[in-house]
Amino acid sequence: MAEHGHRQSFRILVLNEISPRGLERLPADRYLAGKDVGQPDAVLVRSADMHDMEIAPSVRAIGRAGAGTNNIPVAAMSARGVPVFNAPGANANAVKELVLAGMLMAARKLPGAMRFVAGELGEVRGELDKAVEKGKGAFAGFELAGHTLGIVGLGKVGCLVADAAIKLGMNVLGYDPDITVDAAWSLPSQVRRAGSVSEVLRSGHFVSLHVPLLDATRHLVSAANIGLMPQGAVLLNFSRQGVVSDEAALAALDSGALGAYVCDFPSAQLLRHERVICLPHLGACTREAEENCAVMVAEQLRDFLENGNVANAVNFPAVSMARESAYRVGIANANVPNMLGQISTAMAHAGLNIHNMVNKSRGDMAYTLVDVDSRVSEALLAELARIDGVLSVRYLPA
Structure with missing residues (x-):
């Protein structure tokens, strides 16, 4: 810089x-x-x-x-x-639309129908109409309206999917133990709240996952709970690969317990199964x-x-402070006691008057913005950086 x-x-x-x-x-x-x-x-x-x-x-x-x-x-x-x-x-709207497309593809058996048209029908010579009428019965599906969609993860995407599903006449059940205030406000009132992932799996004709991949969410759907889903249910994963165990999904498909698995993350295992609908990471x-x-x-x-x-x-942490001075310092530090005291003491010793200050923390991380009334010296910046627990110091003159 x-x-x-x-x-x-x-x-x-x-x-x-x-x-x-x-x-x-x-x-x-x-x-x-x-x-x-x-x-x-x-x-x-x-x-x-x-x-x-x-x-x-x-x-x-x-x-x-x-x-x-x-x-x-x-x-x-x-x-x-x-x-x-x-x-x-x-990218929430893009993902929402793809989730809806995934539900429709599974419900109306569109991938199989398209393979039929491109394959068997392509070999027909004459009387195509008869071949169409004879073959289409294998792809009779069902409508979304009246079915229950379970959603795990009610962030921006989950809320948009819930709203769209309700408008299509579906019943929606949602679960998110960490739902934010903003998400709660934007969630349609018709969404019923579930108390656990297991409750969503038991109740959903469709279950759509919208969670980040963390240690706590890896194999969130696994051999231990996938059997809770209703016979013939459709599981959709447009969140991250690893949230669903591929092995568990394939076993449930083979046993007939799961009707279809729709995901945005192809793997060699999944591509071999006719009731897996894999897309090449098209969400965004x-x-x-x-x-x-x-x-x-x-x-x-x-x-x-x-x-x-x-x-x-x-x-x-989220930190925003309107500028009230041309001289600003940003400090990231470990979230431990007396950091603010040491920072302000160092500034006072340097003869600086603090005009405004904001400090926020998030877990082990804390972040401080300080506006002072005069130019900050390199010596002070070096002194701040030497404070035990300070991770980075930036001088931000306007």
């Missing part, structure tokens, strides 16, 4: 193709963004695996143009005081979703780099 007077310029390493609409949010007079940028202040990424990548010490933030961050070493970045931003909800693959994700994460990166504000970081 370089200073020109009071204005800073920033270098952004872009690891994947990012929508131009997002990159436009990083003005060229202050930002250099590209795939070959050295000593970057931040990284913009979509699907590139960063776990084995050497992440430069200059990196102060990582922005994921999407929701999941399992391709980013979040814990290692937290230890360095580096926030990892994502774009929750930006729409022009609109890619643009929305890129715009959202670029704006979050910019606000952090220029002002230190944090929104939608998976490892930092």
Whole structure:
């Protein structure tokens, strides 16, 4: 990062193709963004695996143009005081529409019907109408209206799926032990609340999963509980590979307990089964979703780099403070006692008057923004960095 007077310029390493609409949010007079940028202040990424990548010490933030961050070493970045931003909800409508498509494909047996048309019918010579009438009976399906959809995970996608399903005449049962206030407000009142994953599995003719892949959610649906689903039920996984045990899903399909498994994550095992509907990770693959994700994460990166504000970081608390001074310091530190006291004492010893301050914590991480009334010296920044528990210090002159 370089200073020109009071204005800073920033270098952004872009690891994947990012929508131009997002990159436009990083003005060229202050930002250099590209795939070959050295000593970057931040990284913009979509699907590139960063776990084995050497992440430069200059990196102060990582922005994921999407929701999941399992391709980013979040814990290692937290230890360095580096926030990892994502774009929750930006691709929610795209995923919602694909979930609806998945339900319809399974209910109306469309993949098999399409294979029939492309295969057997393609070999018919003459009297095609008779062949159609004779063959179509194998693909008689059922309508969505009146059936129950169980949803595990009531974030932005889960709420949109619930709303769409209700409008299609379905009954909806939802479960999310960690539902946010915003999600609760946006959830349609007709959604019945379940008390557990097991209750959703027992009740749903369709069950759709919308949870991140964590240790607690790995094989959330497994051999231990998949048998709870009603005979012929449809399981949909558009969240993450690993949330469902492939082995358990295949065994349930083979036994006839499960009617169909629809997922966005192909594996060699799944591709061999005729009642598995696998899509090639299309959840966020729409022009609109890619643009929305890129715009959202670029704006979050910019606000952090220029002002230190944090929104939608998976490892930092949300912190926003309007500027009341041209001189600002951002400090990430371990969430332990007396950090604020040590920070303010160091500033007082440096002769700085604190104009405004905000401090928030999230788990083991705390983050502080401080506006002071005069220029901050390199010596003070070095002293703050030496405080035991401080992970990163940034000077943010306006």
